[in-house]
Amino acid sequence: MPKYKFHIRKKFKAYLKLYSRFSSLRKNNIKLSPEKLSRINYQDLYQLHYILNYDQYNRIMHQLENINAEYLRKKDKIKISFVLLDSAMWCGDELYKMFSMNPRYEVNVLLCEPKYALAPSAKMNFYSGVEKLKQFGINVKIVRFNDDFYPSADILFFLTPYFKDINKGLSLRNLPLTKLIAFIDYGLYTSDWGIKGDFSIRYVEWREFVDTKCRRDDIIRFLYRKGDGIVYTGYPRMDIFYRDQETRYQWKTVNPAAKKIIWAPHWSIDSGIKFATFQKNYKWFYEYAKTHPETTSWVVKPHPELMNSAVKTGIFKNDEEYRNYMNAWNSLPNAKVETGAYYQDIFKTSDAMILDSGSFTSEYVYTHKPELFLTRKTDKFSTIGRAIINAIYTADGSDFRRIQDFIENVVIKGQDPRKNACEQVFRKYLDYYTDLGKLASENIYNVFFNEFEYRKY
DSSP, rough: OHHHHHHHHHHHHHHHHHHHHHHHOTOOOOOOOHHTTTTHHEEEHHHHHTTTTTTHHHHHHHHHHHHHHHHHHHSSEEEEEESSSGGGGOOOHHHHHHHHHHEEEEEEEEEOOTTTTTTTHHHHHHHHHHHHHHHTOOOOOEEEHHHHHHHHOEEEEEEEOGGSSSSSGGGGGGOOOTEEEEESSOOOOOOOOHTTTTTTHHHHOSEEEOOHHHHHHHHHHHSTTTTTTEEEOOOGGGGGSSSSSOOOOOOOSTTSSSEEEEEEESSSSSSSTOOOOOHHHHHHHOOOHHHHHTEEEEEEEEEEEETHHHHTTSSSSSHHHHHHHHHHHSSSSTEEEEOOOOOHHHHHSSEEEEEEOHHHHHHGGTTTTTTTEEEETOOOOHHHHHHHHHSSSEEEEEEEHHHHHHIIIIISSOTTTTHHHHHIIIIIIIIIHHHHHSSSHHHHHHHHHHHOOOOOO
C-alpha cells in the first residue's frame, strides 16, 4: 500500500474512534468522564495521535490520569503488577520491597512467557528465571502466551515495550483506560534503538521513569508527547551498586587467583540492532577458556534470544546443538553459563567483562572495572553509548589478538590506562545518585506516594 494511502486510512480510523468514543470531532475540547473510561481501551486512545497534535493528546492524558488518581487515592488497597518477558528484565528487588512494605499496595510480577519461547532451551531459561525470582521472595504469576488472561491490577508497571510478544490480555486493545500504565525500559540507554523504536507504550503511559538525563532530553526532543509524563529517576537495577552489601555469587575456579571474566554475547546477528559478534568468535572464546584454566574463570551470560538467532542464522543446526555448546562451557572446570535475573552479583564479583550487548555496556560501568566492547560496522549508539565506547576498550569481534591482549594485559596484569576516562563518563552521564541524592527505587516510589497518598473525602 502506498505510504500516503496508509496515512489517510489511519487518519480516517482515528476520526471514527474520536466520534464513536467521544461523540465529538472538536479536537480542542475532548472530555473524558469516569463513566467513559471502562468503555475506551488504550488502542482507541493510541489511534488518536494520528489526528491530534501533542498538546491536544496530552490534555486527554491528563484527564485520564486525574480521574484514575482520584479514584486510587480513595482505595484502601492499590494493586500493582510488574510486567516482564524474561526475568533478566527485572528492575531489582528494592522497588518491589518498598511497595510490599506499604499496606496500601498489593504487588506481584506477571512473568509473561513470550511467543518465541518454544524451543527447550528458551523454556528452560524462562522457568529457571521464574524460580530465581521466587527464591528472592517475589510473588510471581506465570502468564503464558495463549492463556485466557485478564490483569486485575490498577497499575500495570511494564518493563518491556513489546506488546506483540506477550499475552493478548495485556495488549492495548484489551486494556481499558481504568488501568494506569507505568514504564521502565528494561535496558539502559546505550544504543540508539531506545528512542528510534518509538514504541506505542510511550503514547499511553502515565509515567515513564528514565535512567539518564540524556534519555529524558532525547524523548523530549524526538518523541510525539514531548516528554509529557517522563521522570528522570535513575535506573533501579543499578541501585545495588550504591549499596555496600554482601555478595553471594560463587565462581568456578581452578586457581583462586584466576581473573573472573564475564562474556555476554548479544542475539542480534542479522536483525535488530545488529550488535552481535557471536558468529565470529564463539569458538575462540571457548578454546581460550579451555586452555587457560589457571589464569581465567568465566561466566557466559547469553542474551535470552541468542539461541533463536544462532539457529536461524545457521551457526547451529538446532536447539540441541546450541545446548551442547553451552553444556561444553558448563563442563569446563573454570566456567559457568548463567541466564536470567540477579546478575548484579556476578558483575560485582567479576574482574572484567567482554561483550557486544547494548545495555550491559552502560550497566557494567557502575562496577568501575574494565570492559571490552566487541565492535562491528553496523553498531549505532546513543549519546551516552558513544561516550562510553570512546572511554572503554574496543576490538573488532574477530580481532583475537586484541581480545587476548585485553585479557592478558588489562585484566590479568592490571594495566588499565582507560580507568580515568571511564570514571569521567560515569560521573557525567550515569551517576544518578549524585544528581538526585536518592536511589532510583526511592525516586520512583516517591512519585507513587505523592500521587496516590490516601485521602479521605
